[in-house]
Amino acid sequence: IYLSALTKVYDPHSQYLSPKTLEDFRIMMKQKLVGIGAILSIDPRNGYCTIREIMPGGPADLDGRLRVNDRIVGVAQGPSELVDVFDMKLRDTVRLIRGKLGSQVRLEIIPADADDTSTRQLVELTRNEISVTLQKAKARHITIPASEGAKEMKLGVIELPSFYGDDDGNSTTADVYALLQELLDVGIDGLVLDLRSNGGGLLNEAIRLTGLFIDRGPVVQVKNSLGRRTTYEDIEPDAAYKGPLVVLTNKLSASASEIVAGALQDYARAIVIGDKSTHGKGTVQTVAQLGEYLKRAQEEAASAGAMKLTVQQFYLPDGESTQGRGVIPDIIFPSVNDYLEIGEDTLPHSLPWDEISSTEFEPCQDGLSQIIPSLLSRSLARVQENEDFSLLLEDISNLRERLETKQESLNIAQRLSEKKKRDELSDLKDARSDAKYDHLPDLISITFNEDGNLERNVESKTKPTDEDKDSTKPNFTVSYTRDPYLQETLNILTDLVLIESNQLSLDQVALS
Numbered sequence: 001i002y003l004s005a006l007t008k009v010y011d012p013h014s015q016y017l018s019p020k021t022l023e024d025f026r027i028m029m030k031q032k033l034v035g036i037g038a039i040l041s042i043d044p045r046n047g048y049c050t051i052r053e054i055m056p057g058g059p060a061d062l063d064g065r066l067r068v069n070d071r072i073v074g075v076a077q078g079p080s081e082l083v084d085v086f087d088m089k090l091r092d093t094v095r096l097i098r099g100k101l102g103s104q105v106r107l108e109i110i111p112a113d114a115d116d117t118s119t120r121q122l123v124e125l126t127r128n129e130i131s132v133t134l135q136k137a138k139a140r141h142i143t144i145p146a147s148e149g150a151k152e153m154k155l156g157v158i159e160l161p162s163f164y165g166d167d168d169g170n171s172t173t174a175d176v177y178a179l180l181q182e183l184l185d186v187g188i189d190g191l192v193l194d195l196r197s198n199g200g201g202l203l204n205e206a207i208r209l210t211g212l213f214i215d216r217g218p219v220v221q222v223k224n225s226l227g228r229r230t231t232y233e234d235i236e237p238d239a240a241y242k243g244p245l246v247v248l249t250n251k252l253s254a255s256a257s258e259i260v261a262g263a264l265q266d267y268a269r270a271i272v273i274g275d276k277s278t279h280g281k282g283t284v285q286t287v288a289q290l291g292e293y294l295k296r297a298q299e300e301a302a303s304a305g306a307m308k309l310t311v312q313q314f315y316l317p318d319g320e321s322t323q324g325r326g327v328i329p330d331i332i333f334p335s336v337n338d339y340l341e342i343g344e345d346t347l348p349h350s351l352p353w354d355e356i357s358s359t360e361f362e363p364c365q366d367g368l369s370q371i372i373p374s375l376l377s378r379s380l381a382r383v384q385e386n387e388d389f390s391l392l393l394e395d396i397s398n399l400r401e402r403l404e405t406k407q408e409s410l411n412i413a414q415r416l417s418e419k420k421k422r423d424e425l426s427d428l429k430d431a432r433s434d435a436k437y438d439h440l441p442d443l444i445s446i447t448f449n450e451d452g453n454l455e456r457n458v459e460s461k462t463k464p465t466d467e468d469k470d471s472t473k474p475n476f477t478v479s480y481t482r483d484p485y486l487q488e489t490l491n492i493l494t495d496l497v498l499i500e501s502n503q504l505s506l507d508q509v510a511l512s
Helices: 002-010 019-030 059-063 090-097 172-186 203-210 256-266 298-302 368-385 387-404 412-434 484-500 506-511
Strands: 015-017 038-042 049-054 071-077 104-110 121-126 138-144 153-159 190-194 217-224 229-234 245-249 271-274 283-289 306-315 443-448 454-459 475-477
Touching (some): 002 306, 038 090, 059 121, 071 090, 138 484, 153 172, 153 484, 172 203, 172 443, 203 217, 203 229, 203 256, 217 256, 245 256, 256 271, 271 368, 271 484, 368 484
Parallel strands (some): 153 190, 190 245
Antiparallel strands (some): 015 306, 038 049, 049 071, 071 104, 104 121, 217 229, 217 306, 443 454
């Protein structure tokens, strides 16, 4: 308790790892645990066990009902009674949630966006190992019909949940390169790199991935506690993809994903779009075994635990840190995330933002900054007319109102009346949202199967017909997700392609 309290005074990521906690940490890093695939923490302000991160490819991620900042208040094994976990030690709560492969666990949660703490939701999940296949990058491509005098257009999307790599040959960069080749064979006119909710991972993979989109040059600077700087560069000549590029981020894009987004923004290689900022985790941690420093018997030293300590800080090629501030997008979408306490700067004792001197690098495009105001203007006009964003703005307004309300009624009749009104509004919004599915286009997804080979699937909002199920066509899946952020990002990318191909001038953009 003393060591944990001491380390967390210096920054929120340093901590003492007891032998049991160290074992849990190793399991998590190897991603071989059986559980629900969520990283938990105790909120010191209220004692709730809170979901801090959802691991890509895990049961919680695939189920889709759990979200970051949901609070777990009860855990049950299968049909058994719920165990109250409020104010329980984190490791005890984690052990209740973990279990045998294929077994059931029920979680009682207070949703992150709940109107009040009396709101409860029950989520039942099947424990499983984290699937490496589902953590891999995947791609989509979509055909945009001809319009406004422009020809038909093909756009690609690469979704990247984390930066991974192992001794078995799994590599983020290799997978993205393979997907890029598939998209280039299709003949895409523009690309979206989707880094939303990418919590980071291996630094060397972030550097190599950036190199797929730039020629060569510095990608990230690292400074240690002594002030010594090291610059990591992409040394591979040429780029795998040179066409129009947009990077999509959100408040949960952290660490390595911020390095990629920030470097591509510095190089004027891509337009960054998303929440008001990324997460803002710009520090590096190392784990030091305490037994190595203790003059004890070997078995006693082995049980001393370890210290996880922050030892370095990241800086972008232009010298600005991602710590606390994150990466500020060129085009900002309205988002509920901007009003939730999920950024690095909301953590107790988080390190401040600072900057160092810039490295020497050559921007990829001189005129990209001149295009952004025009793209922003057209996007704002579409967002204002888009019913999906209208529903989203209603959610943001309701959330802000709840956050500003510092009092709750203790009258049960009044509370029930308020809950009834909220439920009616929620049902109305769901009905309005479902009615809009007809306008969504079909997408072709490209994913890695368990054998590591690429396969194509048709993603649609409609059920497959007998013709769709024809074995000569790509596999058909009904896995389409309603995503206004991606839809508008594709609109922005379409405008960017039209401008860069001289099918749309900046004067035409301004007039429209």
